Amino acid sequence: MAPKLTVTRREFVKDAGGLLIGFSLADSAVLPRVLAAASPETVAAPSPGRLDSWLRIDKEGLVHVFTGKPEIGMGVGTAYAQIVAEELDVPLDHVQLVMGDTASTANQGGVGGSTSIMLGAKPLRNAAANARFLLTQMASRRLGVPADQLEVKEGVFRVKGDATKSVSYADLAGGGDLNDALKVSGDGFGLNVEGPGKPKDPSTYTIVGKPAPRVDLPPKILGHFKYVTDVRVPGMLHGRVVRPSGVGATFVSMDETSAKAIPGFVKTVVKANFVGVVAENEWAAIQAAKALKVTWTQPKQAFPEQMDLYAYMRSAPVKASKETLKRGDAAAALSNAAKKVEASYEFPFQSHATMGPGCAVADVHADGITTVWSGGQKPHELQKGFAELLRVPIDTVRVVWVEDAGSYGRPGFEDAAADAVLLSEAAGKPVRVQWMREDMTAWGTKGPAVLCDLSAAIDAQGEATAVQFTSRAFSGGETHFRPGDAGNYLGAQLTGIPNTTGVDEFAQWGVEAPPYAFQNVHAMAHVIPAFYDSASPLRTTHLRDPEGPATSFAVESFIDEIAAATGADPIEFRLKHLEDARAKAVLTAAAQKAGWDTRPSPKKAAAGGDVATGRGIGLSTRNGTYVGTVAEVQVNRKTGAVRVTRFVCAHDCGLIINPEALRTTIEANLIQSLGRGLKEEVTFDRSNVTSVDWVTYPVARASDVPDRVEVVLINHPELPSSGAGEPSSRATAAAIANAIFDATGARVRQAPLTPARVKTALDAVRSA
Amino acid sequence: MSAASLKVNGRVHHVDVDPKCPLLYVLRDNLELNNPRFGCGVGQCGACTVLVDNRAVRSCQWIVANAIGKEIVTLEGVETAGKPHPVQAAFIAEQTFQCGYCLNGWVMTTKALLDKNPSPSDAEMRNAFESLVCRCGSHVGIFAAVRRASQSAKRSA
DSSP states (O other): OOOOSSOOHHHHHHHHTOOEEOOOOTTTTTSOOOOOOOOOSOOOOOOTTBGGGTEEEOTTOOEEEEESOOOOSSSHHHHHHHHHHHHHTOOGGGEEEEESBTTTSOOOOOSOTTOTTTTTHHHHHHHHHHHHHHHHHHHHHHHTSOGGGEEEETTEEEETTEEEEEEEHHHHHTTSEEOOBOEEEOOGGGOEEEOSOOOOOGGGOSSTTSOOOOTTHHHHHHTOOOOGGGOOOTTOEEEEEEOOSSTTOOEEEEEOHHHHTSTTEEEEEEETTEEEEEESSHHHHHHHHHHOEEEEOOOOOOSOOGGGHHHHHHHSOOOEEEEEEEESOHHHHHHTOSEEEEEEEEEOOEEOOOSSOOEEEEEOOTTSOEEEEEOOSOHHHHHHHHHHHHTSOGGGEEEEEOOOSOOSBOOSHHHHHHHHHHHHHHHTSOEEEEOOHHHHHTTSOEEOOEEEEEEEEEOTTSOEEEEEEEEEEEOTBSSOSSOOSGGGSHHHHHTTOOOOOOBOOOOOBTTTBOOOOOSEEEEEEEEEOOSSSSSOTTOBOOBSSTTHHHHHHHHHHHHHHHHHHTTOOHHHHHHHTOOOHHHHHHHHHHHHHHTOOOSOSSOOOOSSOSEEEEEEEEEEEETTEEEEEEEEEEEETTTOOEEEEEEEEEEEOSSOSOHHHHHHHHHHHHHHHHHHHHTOOOOBOSSSBOOOSTTTSOOOOGGGSOSEEEEEEEOOTTSOOOOOSSHHHHTHHHHHHHHHHHHHSOOOOBSSOOHHHHHHHHHHHHHO | OEEEEEEETTEEEEEEEOTTSBHHHIIIIISOOOSSOOSOSSSSSOTTEEEETTEEEETTTSBGGGGTTSEEEOGGGTSBTTBOOHHHHHHHHTTOOSSOTTHHHHHHHHHHHHHHOSSOOHHHHHHHHTTOOOTTOTHHHHHHHHHHHHHHHHHHO
């Protein structure tokens, strides 16, 4: 038996010994009640059309919520608890969540696209509202008064004006099923359920919108929390993988002598080019993987020299194209322009470089139930993909999500889990795989490199009349961000299963960067082919805000360049060319909080001193969320070193659920994206990624953290919530680049903004 | 393999391990102490930090033989009598961290820092933390928690 990390819905029912309670709905003609059928002990996901698939109330009155959405470190679990507690009027700590276990939670598509609140909370809110509706009917019957004479506080119904008459949720429904039918719409991220119970009017909220301490933080900080790295299954072995000597290298032979000499060594596993070792303990597995001598064929020279990356991208064939914005005739306006501004921006491959390099435990039983514990963001997709990988029916595979390190997309936790599946299948025992650092940083998936060319027309009156944008980028989905196919996983590709899952995903102005309302606009996006079609260490997928930071770096830098060319203040210029009131509002709020010095950039050079200071703005508009970020920087003119001294970030994501967790999420996004803007760049040679650790792939460290980080939250209770997990990552690099320009007049158009690149730009200004 | 006695969180444990095995794997796999975490295995991130004789060290870089006879404290051993250590209380109060995978390193390093220097300057704090990684970027909350813990250390001094 596996250790119990979570109580599943069915186990819960069993433990509670509850009676199945049914209830006729008022409008049962519309929503025929589904009689509870004896549920077979399979591992199939529960039907979303039943209320009890989402929510149950136990004998103690605790509300158990079942969601296919995992927590990935931003506090969404606490927000869900707030939403459910609000609808049911129970204390926040009465809500307990089961997240991402495919056997007990509905398939909500997993986590992605900053949609966990925007879309993922809807069915939870509606399920809670319908539970409230049913409980109210039950209480009305039990207490013999009409529903409108009841009030609820902390899970107890009372008759208005008669304190003697009360009944609790636990008394009414404790241990039983609220097994009414719900109307299901959509699927994946868009899965929703509705019934006769309607959610509260947001203006009456008392729990949602108030700061709530994150439920996961005390156990984590006190050391009681269990991550996926801490899953231990009886009889579990430890596995490590041995990757090819480079892209396209194939297995020739191996010498196991040294590996076999390691105490605890169990076996090597070779399936085509997938090589791994299994041992009784972790240290033995690590040593055996190191000791195993594998001979590989020469790797392919599939990558260009790193210094030639952008030249390569410019000349590479185009695989797919998309027009993302078109208004007026930009080409004509450009050919008639009194003045033109032209610039190109380059953004490198970046790594998820997760804090924990990826870990999973797999217990494969070809003839029975296979269980995989993984921290991947999309457990139901993994269930599908692993069933295909093992060639077994999907209902025999259970993926139990257990939190891993922050994932920021599809980092390779999925690949690590597939490695565990392959090794467990071969070993006939449960196998835990934790990747080594280089397995993640070098062989994990990457965010794509993006190249953007922009040009603007300025007329005789000094007005910007047209902007043209062309991106050439690797796809944001060479490895599909929904890991639901066997060919999606690195290990599977090494065994010879082709990656047929890739999609063309573009770097789009208008989607990944704000659509300014110039008279004439034309934006084209091109995808260029992957360097190598299978098992490449430079394969791309979603990394926090796919293409957003890259496209915004280009567009938000270029908007500043046009502002400078027309002698306008960067914020005033933006306000003039924006139509959306909420976009304008975040700019104004950020400017006000920052004490923005309204004037054109660059700043007039201050006399003397090696250190110049400046301020820059970046705007992000993403799927209903608006972010204005002001960066203040110090630039060392001698060394090119940049230090961000202050961030001010104004953030509007509609209705705020938990302002405290939102603020810390934004702060973290700002610091992470500061690192991406100033330091992060995947390095590679002709056959390998050479970023293998925290030295060769540097991220933000303590010395990089600004002295002041200020977040301005703009709440719109009248609007639905939109996403907040990613948008504040988007415009940071541009805000910093704009501040560097403001300080020095030097424009750096290649990210990250390293001292060497800033120095080169400074030298160019000096010699101009 | 050889028998070794390790004193961890005040208790002596007898383990049979390869003396060259890094302390990290012995703590995790033999003693099932989960908080020293594998982040890089090369001493660059601090996720595996433990206190050895009150000094914050990287357990992925310490072979177990060198830990024999020393007082080892992990995050599990920082709480006393079910009460959070003031450093833990400060991190909880500041709602620090996103995923929290790295927090073992930050909490243990903060404890070691404040035990030696209860009122670190901003520069001293950044310097003590420069060798730690928080990939999520929770540094703003971390710094706030350290200042809060420093205040409470001063109050109780």
